[in-house]
Amino acid sequence: MADGLSGNLVQLPLRHLLKMLAAGEQTGRLELRSGLELADLFVRAGIVVHATADAAIGEAAVSTALGWMSGSFRFEPGLLPPEISVTAPLEQLLAEGSRQVSERELLRRVIPSPDVVPRLAPTLPGESISISAAEWEVLAQITGEATVGQLARNLGRSDLDAVRAVYSLKMAGLIELSMTAVAPVTVVLAGEPFFHALQAAVAAAMGPLAEIIVDDALSDLGFTRATLPRTEMSAIAERISSEIREPGKRSRFQQAMLAELRSHAA
Amino acid sequence: MERELQQFCDIPHVGGAFVCDNRGEVILSSHPAVLATVAMNAIGREVGRSLLALEASGHGGLRLDYAFDSWTLFARELGEALVFVVCEAGVDVARVRMTMEVTMNAWQNDSRAQKRLAGWRVERKQLVIPPAIDQNGYLAWNFVQSENA
Helix, strand or coil: CCCCEEEECCCCCHHHHHHHHHHCCCCEEEEEEECCEEEEEEEECCEEEEEEECCEECHHHHHHHHCCCCCEEEEEECCCCCCCCCCCCHHHHHHHHHHHHHHHHHHHHHCCCCCCEEEECCCCCCCCCCCCHHHHHHHHHCCCCCCHHHHHHHHCCCHHHHHHHHHHHHHCCCEEEECCCCCCCCCCECCHHHHHHHHHHHHHHHCCCHHHHHHHHHHHCCCCCCCCEHHHHHHHHHHHHCCCCCHHHHHHHHHHHHHHHHHHHC | CHHHHHHHCCCCCEEEEEEEECCCCEEEECCCCCCCHHHHHHHHHHHHHHHHHHHHCCCCCCEEEEECCCEEEEEEECCCEEEEEEEECCCCHHHHHHHHHHHHHHHHCCHHHHHHHHHCCCCHHHHHCCCCCCHHHHHHHHHHHHHCC
16 A cells, blocks of 8 residues: 555445555555545554544544545555544444434435425424423524524534434424425536537547546546536546646646636636 | 736636746736735745745645635746736636646746746745845744754
């Protein structure tokens, strides 16, 4: 592993990767990317000792990264952690990661996204109901217009915390959920003509494996040809360009893609 | 070179671009200038010093991206000079970075651009020699050097 290791989280999920690094008593930095989210995990002699994932740090960051079902990773051996933020053993980290993944799945079945709008139920299911102080704080903010995400921001909590409270309130029969107040978000997709141009430019720069290279880059960023938004076209082009070693070919590829991006913007 | 700099302004949310020599003084700018000359000079000096410090500590880099609340500054090392692009929030970062790479590649392969850059050539280390640097900065520079000697 002296030259590093890179790959796809779909083919090699993080939990297996961490077990592999532990078995090999590796030291270094594991860089993870899933869509627009980034995480850095540092292992020392196979033990995870520091982790950051967006705003999260320590064990919470490891749990966040363990929940990523797709994305890419790169391990750089030899790099030491800037600080120690993880003290739990690997088994405990994996167990907590699994628990959080299960919990998120359970929550997702009832609250598919933070865009759901909670409303007070017109009647209560029983004579008396007990709720926690945290749930009351959320209940007191429910207006019938604010989404779960907006409630979280109003209360200075994470989306996950607000979703947990809303889930409990829903299970207690105190609220109903609806998506009606949310305006649909229109995502303009890149479309097939962009992929024709991209694949032609990749083929000119990197040869006959263009189709695979494009699909791998899409997968690394958490997209497919059917889901890539127009706003991410340049990110895919930049990612592929970073893999083109020969400067002249890289520059020609970038010029072709910049012209393509300009044509889409026009 | 002016034409290439001006092309950055065609990218939505890009305020402008400029080039500083290794003393930090602005030598080329898109028109109208994105910032006051004094501000561009200050950016050129501070980023030049950052690059020197990174180089002295064994982390020499060619690109630095500074993300602030409402704007982003992209800086690239061009050997004899530093290239800067100033952007507002919402800019297509990947497009700016690719455009910078294409532009710098074009300048590096253009003999006229190279000749102009050679005419502005100065040692970047002048930025960390008094009186170009204040006492605290000079102490910090000596600390970086001694830590990595």
